[in-house]
Amino acid sequence: MALVVYNSLSRKKEVFTPINPPYVGMYVCGPTVSGESHLGHARPYITFDxxxxxxxxxxxxxxxxxxITDAGHFEEEGREAEDKISKKAQLxxxxxxxxxxKYTSLFHWAFRKFNTLEPSIEPTATGHIIEQISMIEDLIKKGYAYEVNGSVYFDVAKYAEGHDYGKLSGRVIEDLLETTRTLESQEEKKNKADFALWKAAPPKHIMRWKSPWGEGFPGWHIECSAMSTKYLGSYFDIHGGGMDLLFPHHESEIAQSTICNSHAPVKYWIHNNMITINGRKMGKSYNNVIRLTELFSGNHPLLTKAYSPMVIRFFILQTHYRSVLDFSNEALEGSEKGLRRLFEAFEILNSLPGGxxxxxxxxxxxxxINSTLDELPTxxxxxxxxxxxxxxxxxxxxxxxxxKEKIIPVDALSSKxxxxxxxxxxxxxxxxxxxxxxxxVTGAFKGxxxxxxxxxxxxxxxKDYYTSDKIRKELAELGIDMKDEKDGNVSWGLR
RNA sequence: GGUGUUGUAGCCAAAAGGUUCAGGCGCAGCUCUGCAAAAGCUGUUAUAUCGGUUCGAAUCCGAUCAACACCUCCA
Incomplete structure (x- = not known):
């Protein structure tokens, strides 16, 4: 059986055939390091891991x-354009x-604990200002971007003349162009659907770079286009991220790259669903954010105890990545017990004689058993x-x-x-x-x-139960459980 | 208002037109046991509502209700 993936672009499952086998290029939108990662961030990085x-x-x-998004995006036209990162820095x-x-280190620390493999390349937005500028220049040259007062915008209406803007996210271009929302600093744009490629930096803005249009900073969507093109080429296999990035982020990425490279950038778009908490998406505006540090320490009003990174990982993997995952303390407790049961069985398995x-x-x-194992890859x-x-x-x-309990004879299964x-x-x-x-547990402690x-x-x-109970009782207080086996042996494990 | 998704037992959750069934957690009973824990076995067996298609629907279609997401920084 071949690998089949759900492609957000076609809204169908498709057989995965790499563009240039055996090589596969995969780009995943990484964290904005202006704050601490929370439980919601764990889902995409574990999914794509x-x-x-x-x-x-x-x-x-x-x-x-x-x-790593470290350039600090402006907060879009609705509010006053400002650099999120520099604002927080002042505070x-x-x-x-x-x-x-600081937040990059914290991110790395947390995801090492989650046992995610390191990406092959982890480029930063600030390290690719030059690439972003030259991409914007190209867009202007081709007539799909225009400059106003030191800022540059992508011309969505022009793009829509020959391309399907909204293809990925299911948006209708007419609706986007006709939106009646009035937003500040819109007057610079030809159309409300246009998005910034480059923003002129206000005087107080700390993060700023020289550009052909004066000092400023890059728009939100251009970094991913610039960096994915640079490291994976103009057409690569997989682009991943959270479902909330479908619009406008990924839609705009497609538009930018399509103009620069004359063709669409990505073969398979893969999006993970959100984690909700009590049925609500986790987000600052809902005031229901559980940071990873709080999760690991248990120091949060919604938590009755600390949960280890592996329990979170297991919890996430117990749900299909395209389903909403609803978080609750009870659900995590269940995951913890389940994971433990699985690993205890794995330990027992490893101690069984094969040979x-x-x-x-x-x-x-x-x-x-063999047919169950056969199913795993499918x-x-x-x-x-x-x-x-x-x-x-x-x-x-x-x-x-x-x-192990000898309820089934040891020789029931073939050694194979x-x-x-x-x-x-x-x-x-x-x-x-x-x-x-x-x-x-290993080493001297195990001994x-x-x-x-x-x-x-x-x-x-x-029958010296005083001694045997003393050992069990005092170890229990240290968080170690002793269990008597049927054959008289004593096993133990950390709680 | 527009776009889309979802509604499965006490909780989390898989599957998706047809025989026995997801699975985990919890709960109950039994077995084992110095006590305990663990383990094993058994039970708890559901598809939001109302219609329709079909020999047959959790699964397809329609309506209703409810929830969520996106449309604005967001994983």
Missing amino acids: VVYRYLLHLGYKVRYVRN ERMEPMELVH ENREGTAKELDTK FLDDDFNTAKVLAAMFEIVPTINSL TIERLKNDFHVYLEEILGLKNEWE VMNLLASIRKDARSK
């Missing part, structure tokens, strides 16, 4: 570009670049259905646990199947879904714990 990992798994040579008495650096070429005694079960091929992959793995968990289970769990859980066992476990075992066999 899995896309990246799966493409690599399939053997593609992927160049994954994810930008915090920081240099804009200092602020940008010698043994036939399984339970043929039917053996076949069933789920991912179907537009990255991580939810189904996880569900299928959960279906195998009772079998693994039963093998056991080896395959070990391998597939590793590949799907760790390599593709990027999940990690956070409760795993000490095993020693305590064996002391408890001895004590129990002598």
Whole structure:
């Protein structure tokens, strides 16, 4: 079966065929580093991390570009044009670049914890002012952009004469041009639908660059066009981002690039859906933002406890990326328990003897396990259905646990199947879904714990329940649980 | 007002015209057990409402209601 992806442009699932195999170019809109990342930001970067990992798994040579928006966009024409980043910097008495650096570091820190792979290139907007300026010059030369008072705008009406502006987002160009909204500083534009490519910087504006039109700063959409073209070429495979970027951001990107390169820039547009909280999108205006630092620490009124990055990752992957994911404390608690159950089974699996070429005694079960494993790649091929992959793995968990409890005889499965289970769990859980066992303990700590476990075992066999209970009770207070197995052995684990 | 999406059991959530079924969490019962925990088994079995198409619909069509998103910085 071939990989099929949902293309926002055609609104259909399409077979994924790279433009230039085995190479795949993927661009994902990265964070604006004017503030701390929140739970909502986790979704696209985790979603596209899995896309990246799966493409690599399939053997593609992927160049994954994810930008850092550090130029500080003006807040659009509605409000007074201003630089978000420099405004915040004044409040915090920081240099804009200092602020940008702080939040970039924080972003990297959080997403390392989420176990996302680093992109191949992580270009910054401020590092590509020259590319953006030359793209704007090209647009002016071709007659699709015009300068007014040191600002440059894209002429949407002109573009719409020969192209379909609104194709990606389902907008109707007439509606966009006829919108009755009156916005400030609109008088510079020929049409209300026009968008800024370059904005003249007001005197107090700190972030500013020289340009053919005077000092100013780039418009919002041009950076992604400039950087994606530079690093992936004028026509590349995948462009990803949140659904909220469909319009106007991605629509405008298409328009700019189409004029500069004489053809559309992207083959497959992939958009992830939003995370809602109590049915509402997370956003500053709703006052319901949970920052990642608050999530990891549990320090937030909506949270009863801290949640680890892996639990969040698992929580996100339990839902298909194009569905809305509704957040609640209860749902996260469920995810935490589920993830733990999965990894405990994986640990048990790894301790099962494989080795010698043994036939399984339970043929039917053996076949069933193998056919479940056969399905895993088909789920991912179907537009990255991580939810189904996880569900299928959960279906195998009772079998693994039963093998350990000897409810099912150890030789029920063939050694080949056991080896395959070990391998597939590793590949799907760790390599593709990027999940990690956070409760795993190694080194001296592990040795000490095993020693305590064996002391408890001895004590129990002598019916010295004072000692055995003391060990269990005091470890429990430290957050370590001891469990007695059927065979008299004692196992343990971090809570 | 325009555009689009969604409505699945206590909660999260998958699937999408047809046999048994998603899956996770929770809850209940049983088994195991020095106690406990875990585990296993069983149960909790749903498709917003009203019509229509069909031999058959959660799935297709229409209407209604509700919610959400985008149209403005936003993942």
